[in-house]
Amino acid sequence: MASKIYTKTGDQGKTSLIGGTKVPKSHLRIESYGTVDELNSYIGLSNDLITDNQSNISLKEIQDRLFTIGSSLACDPEKEPLMKIPDLKEQDVVFLEKEIDRMNEILPVMKSFILPGGHVAISTLHVTRCICRRAERLCVALQQQDIFVEPLVIKYLNRLSDYLFVLSRYIGHLLQVNEVQWKPRVQ
Numbered sequence: 001m002a003s004k005i006y007t008k009t010g011d012q013g014k015t016s017l018i019g020g021t022k023v024p025k026s027h028l029r030i031e032s033y034g035t036v037d038e039l040n041s042y043i044g045l046s047n048d049l050i051t052d053n054q055s056n057i058s059l060k061e062i063q064d065r066l067f068t069i070g071s072s073l074a075c076d077p078e079k080e081p082l083m084k085i086p087d088l089k090e091q092d093v094v095f096l097e098k099e100i101d102r103m104n105e106i107l108p109v110m111k112s113f114i115l116p117g118g119h120v121a122i123s124t125l126h127v128t129r130c131i132c133r134r135a136e137r138l139c140v141a142l143q144q145q146d147i148f149v150e151p152l153v154i155k156y157l158n159r160l161s162d163y164l165f166v167l168s169r170y171i172g173h174l175l176q177v178n179e180v181q182w183k184p185r186v187q
Helices: 028-049 053-073 090-104 120-144 151-175
Strands: 014-016 022-024
Touching: 028 053, 028 120, 053 090, 053 151, 090 151, 120 151
Parallel strands: none
Antiparallel strands: 014 022
């Protein structure tokens, strides 16, 4: 018989971090890794909408890193050194930077802000980028409240949002969709 997905342990509004520490489900740490989980789901949706093989491979790699980040955020920081949690590495940030540079080589220089839209894949990537920024803000809030978060997590999320922005432009370029330039209304 398969194990049940429900445990009923969260019915009172509490959950356990990896390591066993109980916290309210409203805890900022839970909000942060829940947002990373949401981000990972939107990366998957974005990947389903993209047909560029190199981008598909990169997004799968990013999903793996987001699981690493989620694991780190889901840990009680005092107990994490005793556990075998995968590590995020500086080379993961470098990977994003190289991908950004690769895509930027063929993109036209931006001369104005652009509005999200033009194709469902582009719009979904922009939504994904916004979720990434929210995850980053939540991790910064953890740090500001003296709740440990690995600094490399914040750096990675910052670079990932840049990557997602450039990827949205790159996919638009591949799809031959014109960017919608923001033209501010001046009175």
